[in-house]
Amino acid sequence: MNINLKNYGLNERFNQEATLYEGLFIARVTEQHRELYKVINEWGEMEASVSGKLAYQADDQTSFPAVGDWVMIDRLEGSNGKAIIHHILRRKSVLARQAAGTENVGQVIAANIDTIFICMSLNADFNVRRIERYLTIAWDSMATPVIILTKSDLCNDLPLKLKEIASVSMGVAVIICSSENEEGFGELNAYIRPEETIAFVGSSGVGKSTLINCLMGQNVLATNGIREEDAKGRHTTTHRQLLLLPKGGIVIDTPGMRELQIHTGNLSKTFEDVEEIAAQCKFGDCSHGVEPGCAIREAIEKGTLSQKRFESYQKLQREVSYDGLNARQLENEKLHRMFGGKAEMKQLKKYMKDKKNNR
Ligand SMILES: Nc1nc2c(ncn2[C@@H]2O[C@H](COP(=O)(O)OP(=O)(O)OP(=O)(O)O)[C@@H](O)[C@H]2O)c(=O)[nH]1
Numbered sequence: 112m113n114i115n116l117k118n119y120g121l122n123e124r125f126n127q128e129a130t131l132y133e134g135l136f137i138a139r140v141t142e143q144h145r146e147l148y149k150v151i152n153e154w155g156e157m158e159a160s161v162s163g164k165l166a167y168q169a170d171d172q173t174s175f176p177a178v179g180d181w182v183m184i185d186r187l188e189g190s191n192g193k194a195i196i197h198h199i200l201r202r203k204s205v206l207a208r209q210a211a212g213t214e215n216v217g218q219v220i221a222a223n224i225d226t227i228f229i230c231m232s233l234n235a236d237f238n239v240r241r242i243e244r245y246l247t248i249a250w251d252s253m254a255t256p257v258i259i260l261t262k263s264d265l266c267n268d269l270p271l272k273l274k275e276i277a278s279v280s281m282g283v284a285v286i287i288c289s290s291e292n293e294e295g296f297g298e299l300n301a302y303i304r305p306e307e308t309i310a311f312v313g314s315s316g317v318g319k320s321t322l323i324n325c326l327m328g329q330n331v332l333a334t335n336g337i338r339e340e341d342a343k344g345r346h347t348t349t350h351r352q353l354l355l356l357p358k359g360g361i362v363i364d365t366p367g368m369r370e371l372q373i374h375t376g377n378l379s380k381t382f383e384d385v386e387e388i389a390a391q392c393k394f395g396d397c398s399h400g401v402e403p404g405c406a407i408r409e410a411i412e413k414g415t416l417s418q419k420r421f422e423s424y425q426k427l428q429r430e431v432s433y434d435g436l437n438a439r440q441l442e443n444e445k446l447h448r449m450f451g452g453k454a455e456m457k458q459l460k461k462y463m464k465d466k467k468n469n470r
């Protein structure tokens with residue numbers, strides 16, 4: 112018994128909730144493979160899988176444990192076999208996306224995170240529309256986003272790129288860094304605090320693993336060379352992983368996401384500027400098409416709002432599901448049902464079905 116779970120982010124709230132499950136032990140999920148998990152507790156890391164009941168009662172992927180989750184397992188250490196995960200404790204934040212190639216299936220990328228490092232490289236991967244997409248998901252998670260611009264050593268038009276970023280960042284902190292010469296590492300470290308969890312997200316090949324290796328002070332994650340001319344990564348990271356930094360702080364590395372479909376999102380924070388303008392349209396339900404007194408059209412004509420940003424807003428608006436619940440609330444809803452009675456289960460199934468039909 113030599114690991115202090117506080118360093119892994121354990122706090123009073125989770126400890127309290129854990130007392131509800133007599134005979135089970137608290138642990139945090141550190142790795143997620145297809146069906147196998149790794150969890151950590153005071154005794155060390157061990158392999159784990161979910162109980163039959165948890166799997167049976169799960170109605171979608173988000174009901175399964177994810178990296179960062181605090182879970183209740185059946186044993187203290189793994190010397191005589193895999194641990195069984197019986198319960199997931201209520202998530203304080205959930206970073207989720209739509210599972211690739213699906214219509215409306217959520218997939219949890221990381222749970223119980225405090226900060227999201229949205230990583231984008233300053234060379235060929237640079238795309239402010241993608242930042243808007245990540246911000247829409249990040250603001251919905253209940254964690255705080257920070258924009259990390261990587262590979263500054265490969266950028267020769269920084270002022271121009273920063274101007275572009277400023278037009279979409281809406282007050283979110285922006286850090287310019289390079290793992291090549293450690294530019295920006297001081298600033299980066301200021302966002303890494305003991306007992307807090309940071310999820311690194313971004314396209315494949317932007318340098319997430321390299322950055323984490325630098326922060327770890329050793330090569331714990333495999334990185335890969337990429338063809339620099341098209342900046343297409345080769346998906347080196349194949350699973351999600353939680354690591355403890357030597358100076359304190361917890362990081363979660365996620366595989367590069369080429370396709371980031373939105374499951375639930377928060378547009379009002381991401382597009383605060385657009386919504387402020389729209390509030391000035393003559394009609395409350397203005398479609399910003401042909402109505403008289405449309406403030407959006409006026410702003411685009413005047414050049415105070417970019418046409419591209421507005422189109423991006425509309426596109427993401429179509430993708431976000433309008434059920435009025437954010438990812439964490441959906442989560443609570445689901446967990447409540449999972450541990451609630453049969454009647455509640457039935458009700459929620461109906462609710463989900465109605466919601467689907469109304470879409
Ligand atoms: N010049 C330069 N190259 C970098 C920098 N950071 C990372 N790279 C290179 O970029 C390539 C991809 O880096 P990774 O760290 O594997 O990228 P990743 O984001 O973890 O990619 P996935 O694991 O696929 O998600 C590697 O060849 C790195 O050496 C940097 O700051 N400057």
Ligand SMILES: [Zn+2]
Binds near residue numbers: 397
């Ligand atoms: Zn309008």
